[in-house]
Amino acid sequence: MVGRDAERARLSAFVRAPDGQALVLRGEAGVGKSTLLDLAARLAAEDGQSVVRATGVEAESGLPHAGLHQLLYPLLPTSDDRSCDGRPSDDRPSDAPLLSAGARAAFDAAFGRSDGPPPPVMALGIAVLDLLSWTAAKGRPLLLVLDDGQWLDGASAEVCGFVGRRLAGRPGVKLLVAVRADTASRFDTAALPEAPVGALGDADATRLLDLHHPQLGRQVRGLVLEQAGGNPLALLELPAHLTAGPGDRATQDLLGLHGVPLPRRIQEIYAARLARLGDTVRAELLRGALDGSAARPGDGPAPIARYRMREVDEAVACGLLVVEPVTGELAFRHPLVRSSVVQLATPDQRRSAHRVLAELHREYPERRAIHLAAATVDPEEGVAADLEAAARSATRRGGARMAVSWLTRAAELSETRVDRSRRLGEAAYVAGQADHLGRARSLALAAAAPGADESPAAVLADSYLALYRDGEVRATHRRIVAAVERLRDSPDRRPGHSDRGPDSPFPDEVLDRLVSLLLAVSQYAGNRATWQRTHEVLATLGELATERAWMYGSTWSDVVRHGAGWSRRVERASASLADQDPWDVTRLAVSAYHLDVLSPLRPYLERIVDRELDTGAMSSGIVMLHLVLLDQLALGQWDAAERTGHRALALATERGHGLFAHQTRAYLAQLAAVRGRTTEARELQAAVDAWARPRGVGFLTQIADAVGATAALGDGDYETAFLHAIGITAPGAFRPYAYQASRTLLDLVEAALHTGRAEQARAHALAARDAGLPDLSPRLALVTHGALAMTAEDDTEAAAHYARAQSHPAAERFPFELARIRLAHGIGIRRLQGAAAARLPLTQAAKAFDRLGAPAWAARAHAELRAAGVAPHTPSPAPLPLTWQERRVAELAAGGLTNKEIGEQMRLSPRTVSAHLYRAFPKLGITTRAALRDALTRISQPTPAP
Secondary structure, eight states: OOSOHHHHHHHHHHHHOSSOEEEEEEEOTTSSHHHHHHHHHHHHHHTTOEEEEEEOOGGGTTSTTHHHHHHHTTTSOSSTTBOTTSOBGGGSOTTOOOOOHHHHHHHHHHTTSSSSOOOOHHHHHHHHHHHHHHHHTTSSOEEEEEEOGGGSOHHHHHHHHHHHHTOTTOTTEEEEEEEETTSOOGGGGSOOOEEEOOOOOHHHHHHHHHHHOTTOOHHHHHHHHHHHTTOHHHHHHHHHHOOSOTTSHHHHHHHHTTTSOHHHHHHHHHHHHHHTSOHHHHHHHHHHHHTOSOOOOOSSSOOOOOOOOOSOHHHHHTTSEEEOTTTOOEEESSHHHHHHHHHHSOHHHHHHHHHHHHHHTTTOHHHHHHHHHHHOOSOOHHHHHHHHHHHHHHHHTTOHHHHHHHHHHHHHTOSSHHHHHHHHHHHHHHHHHTTOHHHHHHHHHHHSOTTOSOOHHHHHHHHHHIIIIIOOOHHHHHHHHHHHHHHHTSGGGSTTSOOOOTTSOOTHHHHHHHHHHHHHHHHHHOOHHHHHHHHHHHHHTGGGSOHHHHHHHHHTTOHHHHOTTOHHHHHHHGGGGGGSOHHHHHHHHHHHHHTTOOGGGHHHHHHHHHHHHHHSOHHHHHHHHHHHHHHHHHTTOHHHHHHHHHHHHHHHHHHTOHHHHHHHHHHHHHHHHHTTOHHHHHHHHHHHHHHHHHHTOHHHHHHHHHHHHHHHHHHTOHHHHHHHHHHHOOTTSOOTTOTHHHHTHHHHHHHHHHTTOHHHHHHHHHHHHHTTGGGTOHHHHHHHHHHHHHTOSSHHHHHHHHHHHHTOTTGGGSHHHHHHHHHHHHHHHHHHHOHHHHHHHHHHHHHHHHHHTOHHHHHHHHHHHHHTTOOOSSOOOOOOOOOHHHHHHHHHHHTTOOHHHHHHHHTOOHHHHHHHHHHHHHHHTOOSGGGHHHHHHTSSSOOOOO
């Protein structure tokens, strides 16, 4: 190696460092990155380290985890009962670690050896770290070398980045990656240490050229140095091309390319050599180039077969192929050779090579699909069916974007117009879910028969676009209803005319998708008239309506009236999530959310959400983030919920999804409200309401009202809270198809009680009981018993309902609601039974609010604890600010006026005066009227009047 003193020194230090670390070499094609990798591998081998090498393959850049499999398979155990060193458990030392069941499951799912979904980056990355650590623990440090990292598939690159960032502190394992500087890759944002590999300096370039080509004439030598620009590959390859002087034809051709990027000029040189080879040799090279690198032997499970080039000595002799010294396998001298081989081949030659490779990969449907799609010209139903099956498999494994290409190609190869239209419609639908809404529209138009009515595929594509981008629910609902009715009345949609097999599309699948979208639009509209029309349409479908359609129609619309009996069916349907398309999983999870049984589905959503956002159904991925956020919010994991919400908001904003962006803001507003960040909550509430109300998106306007109620409760402004709550539903009833009506049960009851509306609070609690809310969901059972306890007419009834609420098996899953009920319980006990009896529920409430990070509620609970005689163990929370009316009422009461006198002076009813004092006492940290004067003097300035 000539020159490279700095690079060699850094690589030597890198290889011999005792600690684990990662390094990315970045430079242009031909600059010598592969040579530096060879140097590092040799240094590591001389140092007694194990070296595992892999190369990114451009043809596989769309296959999830293909690169990771190539890198790891020499290290993987051959069966479940083997340790990481591949020995049977009986022969393993007692202290040798066994690859954990979780790690084995992660690898099996990622590499297609099981039916489960591919694990998320974190889970797979942890499994890889465990595997590498155990491998290194056998006594030999390990160096992983990855060349052409820019061609690594996205899923593998994400895992490699995750692993590389965590190698520090894991002695014995290093990762070395080479990537091209002019090609974008996931390693650009992997945050790994980098070492640039630049051109050679003038002296080193001259030395390298003279060493390899000492007989060059002065003119040619000067031309090579000028053209190569210090690129080592160019210095080695150009002289063989420039055999004569500057007037030579080859030289003139090269000078004609001046200004063209150097890699392309070198590619032209390789193309000239390839043109001199025989057809048989070029055919072998083409198959090898299209199938990637040959497999290296290893101790792990058998890798995916690769095409092995035969009888290509001629290509070795002219410097296009090299023989790897360790394995004896043939490999292309440089990636530019592979590119030249493919570009020089005619379309017929490429198709012939793809046919051979499709047969080679007949055991791997997705790889076979890649080659089949490229090998076939004329319509061929068998090939189209294979592509369609591969597309469905890819969709369920997070490859929705790739599935669109395969379905489009399958449509092109369909033998009948009906099959072509159906496959284009399928491609349009998947494209819409993958958030390629423009492409979905064009595919849908292509699927439509000339002169026919508007196609269902076009309705689906346009409706998704209108809903996601603009939140258009009214016109979209009417359009989908019309499409459903046309499809329903079509002769081939009668019962018995459809093949409902799980692996092939059937005529009613489009109808099912239209119905699902109709239900989603109805949910966002959130009003009675829209839902009634939807249910009318659903009822007319008869046997054409699936159980899933009825499940969504019942749980998404009005759980109070239609939700009974669906929880168990949701749980049954959740048992086989891996067999369902991602959009079906999200719809099922939405039903689970409305029934408050979302938590069991959340681990699966967290496993696949990154996959869908990267390569799959982007729209479903954003909905998955919403569902994860909602479950985190319910479980009191509020910091995590905030991170999830901001991620979803960034994605929705970037994609131009106005609906999803404002839906995320609504959820973040709910989070800010429970955390006591009132200003933030109200700003978000105002933004959501201003966008949603003119469009008639009642789903979001109801959340906005719920945010207003929660924020006002946190501030102790119970009158405002009551006004927001009754904007959702009237006391004593649950407005039909208002999904927030049952979710804000506790808010309305508390606000009514604190404003002296005890009768309305009691009526609302009884309405919840009579509607059967405790039987619908665990959360509704908790809040219903809490509301009945707060409004009970005697102590015995109150105690019974408080006990039922706090002893509910699922009570701890909803810590915020439980803490509110315990706070109310403690306040009631203290007034009726004395301070001692109140301390336990008040302490539990205070601790819960502190843990959750709800300062306003925590302050209230701590004030009640002080009133119960419990000295605070931590500094007392700062007093909450009084509103102007609360301050004025408190001042008049401190002056000795009665509630009636204060009411006459301020033109308020005595009941309202009492409510203001009831709110002011906890804020001031007092429990009696006599303590008002001293408490008010501790507040430096009065609250400004409105």
